[in-house]
Amino acid sequence: MNELIKVEVKADTQVVSARELYKGLEIKRRFSAWVSDNFKDFIEDVDFTSVRKSTEVKNNGGIQIRELQDYAITISMAKELCMMSHSEQGKRYRKYFIELERKWNDPQEVVKRGYAILQNENARLKIENQAMKPKALFADSVAASHTTILIGELAKILRGNGINIGANRLFQWMRDQGYLISRKGTDYNMPTQRSMNLGLFKIKESTITHSNGSVSISKTTKVTGKGQQYFINKFMKMNETA
Template identity: 70%
Template structure:
């Protein structure tokens, strides 16, 4: 079927055409504004038509903004009848065929499938973007106990940040969460970390091969600390 009018689909999933295109196609003799004022009174704005702007190029090559209207197919058919012309009959038959194809069950199913595909694609993108945050939140929300720094590194890596235990220890020392000075307190939480309850120290004792009782101190990340560092690595990739 030869295209007599350009048809678009509006946000309400309705077919609409340009009033100016229909006006030109019907070869209306009087001015566009007069044709509109004479014929649009029986129609409802935002139901049968909406006001839009249309750009056109004038003789000097400049663009000019024109008043236009997006017409529903039903309104366009009535305007064709109101023209009382042979051209109006031709355009009305064209619009009836457009409407028939649009309402064909196979076309309805095809449009519905396309909408579902677009919606699924959008949801997949949103889920992909939110998945790391959701996984981090789930991991921390169930954490009521302190964990080793190595375990924290595994949690972070499982959620897309490339880091291991050694690199995480280095990062914690470089950012003054753990003591970097060599000695008995090496890798112990700094005062800054302890005041903010990001770490706690787990002490344990054992007897070495010489029969001497040895006390070891192990830094462990609290639930609050897990939340803090997880958000840090998730939201600040410069970390």
Template identity: 55%
Template sequence: MQELIRITVPNDQQLVSARDLYKGLELKIRFSLWVSKNFDDFEEGVDFMSVSTDTDMPNGGTKPIKDYALTIDMAKQLCLMSRTEKGKQYRKYLIEVERKWNDPQEIVKRGYAILQNENTQLKLENKNLTIQLEESNKKASYLDVILGAPDALAITQIAADYGYNAKDFNKLLHKARIQHKVNGQWILYKVYMGQGYVTTKPFTFVDHKGITRSRPSTYWTQKGRKLIYDILKDNDVLPLIERSDIE
């Protein structure tokens, strides 16, 4: 069957453009006058609804104009009301379109298509939930690492969790306003001091003269590692175990 007028199917309802129908019927009166004379017997929101469409301009551009989306039933009645040969032709075409639409096999096909679409949507939602769960598990796994290591750790060990060396990681913590350097030693900013985030252990070493010496060295507690994790996460810095670009 040759297409006389374009049929759209939003939300499983067949609709036609009033302007397309008006043009096809080859009516002599203005479109706006045709609408005012013939639409009074129909209910907006049930039989038709106002829409906007674009029309080509002589200069090559386009501009929006008012149109109406008509149900097949309303379009058939407008064809009948036109009392023209074109009206008969278009009404016959729309009746055939409607007949095919209501054919039991077509109804089954549409139902199957709807189920397929819903199934696809469900799969996408499940995939998103799986991704969210995986991300949640990743986060939990790193926190488990922290909770499972009660001993205080040197910054070198924590830096390795993030793919940094100790020197660069200390600078990162400084940039994140966690610590600053005083007399060559990294010290927490005042807001974090005295809250159990760090502890001090003696670091023993042999100097260039062969003399054994000892100096205090900062170690991070489990609570301190959690502080680092939370602050760096807010700055979009994640441990390797949580980074999506790391397999």
């Protein structure tokens, strides 16, 4: 089917330009008069919407851009306008619009449009989700960066950002990746020299006085603000590529 007039889709509705239809119907009256006489039986923002159309006109040997009043009209309204023209062109355009509607309402086309809308919605949600992750990550990191936290508390922050990991698994991962000392002994689960050089951890020492009067030193590994940002970002990136 040869294209008689450009058709656009807005809000899942087929629309055409009133000016283009006016031209195609070969209306002799001024456009504004034609609109005034024929649009009064239609509902604005339902059957038609007001739009502005840019066009080039010659002016003193040069080109000037002018803004013209136009309307985006539905196919149903366009069909009625064609009937109201009482012309051969009106019959021709009306048949064209009837065929457009038939194809538009064909079950296969409806399913195809529905699938396209679903795909677009999924893509939009994915983009929004990706955009929200850095914001949530940034907010959590800033809140956490004011103080050092336990590795178990870092696991809770990671779970809050969609990372499925607990304290024990996080300790194991840090040992496997060389952030914590894995050999059994007094330094077990203490930061490696590499981690300390990166500023990811601090060691908190506490003095414990026992009932027999002896004193011992307890060491606890805590994650710095920099370490929190480092590990959260690392896990978020790993989660995106998983």
